[in-house]
Amino acid sequence: MKKVDSHTHSEYSADGSVKISDMVSKAIEGGGKYLCITDHLDLDALQEYNNAPTGWTQLDLPAYERDLFSEKDKLDEFYLGFGIEAGYDENTSMEYKKIIDSKPFDAVINSVHFVEGYDVYFPDFFSGRHKNDAYRAYLKKVQKSLDVPYHYDIVGHIGYCVRNACYEDKIMHYEEFEDLLEPILKKIIELGKTLEVNTHHALCPNEEILKKYYAFGGRKISFGSDAHRGDVYKDFDKTVEMLKAIGFSGFTYFKRHKECFEKFD
Template sequence: MIKTDYHMHTCYSFDSDEKMEDIVKKSIDIGLREIVFTDHLEVIHPNKRIDSVIDYDKYVGEISYLKIKYGKDINILLGAEINLEPSIEKETNDYLSTYPFDFIIGSLHAFEFKDFATPDSSKGLTQDEYYKKYFEWGINCVKKDFNFSVLGHIDYIIRYGGYDNKFLNMDVHREYIKEILKTLIDKGKGIEINTAGLRYNLGHVHPKMEILQMYKDLGGEIVTIGSDAHKKTDLARDFDIAYDVLKKCGFKYYSRFEKMKPVFEKIN
């Protein structure tokens, strides 16, 4: 089974209260052998400056301490989840280069600094129009030269918009999604299976299986598995389902990372 969780948040993120050490202890208790802390490094407001809300010197220092204390039991990596905002591409990459990251998730959380999760972000748009806006923005973002490892929860948008259903019409959006996936593959970047979709009662992981199968059929190989846990009780949650999805799509491997380079782990 999968013993690596590549997406989690701690009290260093604005949306979590969990202490790093508690996450490490819980990860060991449930049998994980490798974890990556991927706290938010995001710019989703209009002042156009890097504002991570994280003291990264303290952050890296705490991870270094935990690696020494628990290194015999678990491998702990330094990661981040960034918001892909094209207008500050250089500033974001320059900031990331300051620290020795092992793994970075690039996510589509905001459109021109306006958070997709805000209630008024879809105002005046039909569901398909709103999702089209998201995927067109995604194409623009992934074609830039951001330094990231995998694109996070590619169909994240289906959680939001205030619509009665959470249905993604693939007939309408297929070509947009295909272009995102092809761009990622051409740039040597991967995607994640994010099991939070199940916790949000969407009925499937992010991305839905049809998108994951499309990625595989296009030649994509780099897939990480992450719980997107914001509390320790959600660590590695529904990884058995993620494992089955990988196998059903025909993947023979999932990915870990070492110093921003993918390492492939065989699926038994």
């Protein structure tokens, strides 16, 4: 099989640093056939009640689009995708709809980063909170995010809050959060969306959750390295082995929101 990666960040993301052209070179060297850049479009971070990280800047969408399409023009077989990672917030739907409907995106990832005013990537969110309460608040927001009125293809990194959580056992165990995870997974299937398998830090969602998704009938999964430093296709081969053992047969990826499928060997 050829490698596909549906979640990566270039220098146009506030926390990215690598040029699109360099990411493409790495992807081609790494045996890939598809790479979607999904720079952060964080309307959530613009909300006053959300504490955006210091120095956080918004995506320059026209510059990003120009650069991406000029790189795409140089390519032949390799598919360079134009995407965004849309940070969910209750009050940003109409603005996202306008942007998403007006641009020729290949893929839109719907991700939750902010919960109760904090980006749950940072440990501040967890101080003085029990794991159960913190993870539940995150999952409730994920549940709400599935119903947005704008188009999205992929549900991003379920379990994102575990990355820097400060608990002795920070794993999001399925049984502990079954009352929220079960309806979330079933809703993703019902809506026909694709569940992302994100390998950036700890695997998100974890293996227990992926097994349940499969057991409920979920078959659409996308691969996302969430590369911010050019590390596209991170842990690709070992992730494929794990997914095959669960029963999955390939990755779904998107060209102009149309589903494509790359079958596992």
